[in-house]
Each structure stands twice: as C-alpha cells, then as structure tokens.
Amino acid sequence: MTEPDRKEFVAPDAEECGTPKERPIDRAENSAVPPRRRFFATGLRALFEGVESASRSIQGRLPQARAAFDRLRTRLDQPPLRPPGALPEVGFAATCERSGRCVAACPVHALQFLGSSDPTRDGTPQLIPSQRACVLCDDLSCMKACPSGALTLVPKEAIRIGIAQVHHGDCRRSFGEPCRECVDRCPLGSAAIGLDRAGRVEVRAAGCTGCGVCELYCPTSPRAISVVPLAHASGRER
Numbered sequence: 001m002t003e004p005d006r007k008e009f010v011a012p013d014a015e016e017c018g019t020p021k022e023r024p025i026d027r028a029e030n031s032a033v034p035p036r037r038r039f040f041a042t043g044l045r046a047l048f049e050g051v052e053s054a055s056r057s058i059q060g061r062l063p064q065a066r067a068a069f070d071r072l073r074t075r076l077d078q079p080p081l082r083p084p085g086a087l088p089e090v091g092f093a094a095t096c097e098r099s100g101r102c103v104a105a106c107p108v109h110a111l112q113f114l115g116s117s118d119p120t121r122d123g124t125p126q127l128i129p130s131q132r133a134c135v136l137c138d139d140l141s142c143m144k145a146c147p148s149g150a151l152t153l154v155p156k157e158a159i160r161i162g163i164a165q166v167h168h169g170d171c172r173r174s175f176g177e178p179c180r181e182c183v184d185r186c187p188l189g190s191a192a193i194g195l196d197r198a199g200r201v202e203v204r205a206a207g208c209t210g211c212g213v214c215e216l217y218c219p220t221s222p223r224a225i226s227v228v229p230l231a232h233a234s235g236r237e238r
Contacts, residue, residue, distance in 0.1 A: 078232050080126035084159040085143040085151040096150040098123040105145035129212020136187050162210030162227040164203045171224035182214035
C-alpha cells in the first residue's frame, strides 16, 4: 500500500472561517465628537465668548457709571433748584407761604411741589430740569404770582436758578458725534453756551441762567449736562 501524497496544509483566510478580520484603528473616527456633544460644546463656547465680551464692555463703562452714580448721590445731597427770582435757600424756605400760585402760573408746568421730611422745605416749589425746564417766559409769570416775596421780579438775563455743568465723559461729542442739542436749544443762545475751540460744549457762566433746557433735551443717559445750585457748582467742567 502506497503512502498517500502529502499536501501542504494552508490555513484558510480568517474571513473564510466566518471570523471578521480586525480592522485597523481609525484614530480620527474614534476621536470624533458625537453630534449632540459637539452642539453643546459649540453653544458653551459661544456663551463664554459672549460673557467675556460683555464683561469687557462693562469694565469699559465702569468709570462712567461710577461718575453718574456720584452725580446722582451729590444731587440728592444738594438743595433743590428753586423758581426764577428765588431768595437764597434759607430765606426762601422761611418766606415761602406754600400758596402754590407760582406753580399754577407757570405756562409750561415746569414747577412742582417738593415732598420732603424736612418741614422747612416740604410743600415748597422746585424745578427738576430733566423732567421739565424753565423756558424764561416773557411774562416771568411765577415771579409776578408770588404773594410772599420769596420770588422777586428780576430781568430775564439776571435769573440764576443754578448753573449748567458739562460731563464730557458722557457727551456724544467726546466720541466724535456732532450732537448740538444743548447748544441749539438754549433760549439765551451763545451768551450762555457754545462750543470751544476743541469742539467741546462750553457753558458760559456769565450768561447761564440755569433754566435747564439743555439738560431736558440732552439725549444721553445719564445726561451729559445738568444744572446744579450755584452754591454747589464745582467751578470746572468734567
């Protein structure tokens, strides 16, 4: 009996045995972020960028906000602005009868009653220019209506309710905008307000009556020009 022919054994391919071949690792595929996770990552990144941008913007505005807050606090500590022709504050408060005639006589309803815990001031007339301003009416009605002498009749040019002060850090002109509202609206014109050589708003103390028209029409918030009592004027614009 002859020995059968020997044949060399060759192992079949793994796939032929039903076992899938191991695929090489695709690192790019393995590291890919699932769509949902990628969506949230993109959203968070945009959120953080927005917060960072807002933070920089707020930090840039902090000095102006602080200055506006200081002005508000200072105004609360100041005596109120009185009608045209008013006596100095102490004399005015002592002389005013609280009759309300000056308030009723004002043609533009610029005067209002002061509510105060101080009985010497409560019920006396005041002017709040950011709400309504004195228009320096031709009749000078409030002064003529006063029965007590707390308001005395003075020429229009001699009226000194207070004095306007410019806050250049808030003024649009400081940022290159050609705003002229305060200059163009002033009832006394260039005698009281104008532009200096640098193009900045300049209050001319000799002519400013403190009527508040400039403050009323100032378009910025906080207002870049405001009227303060004469006794509290800083003597310089900021």
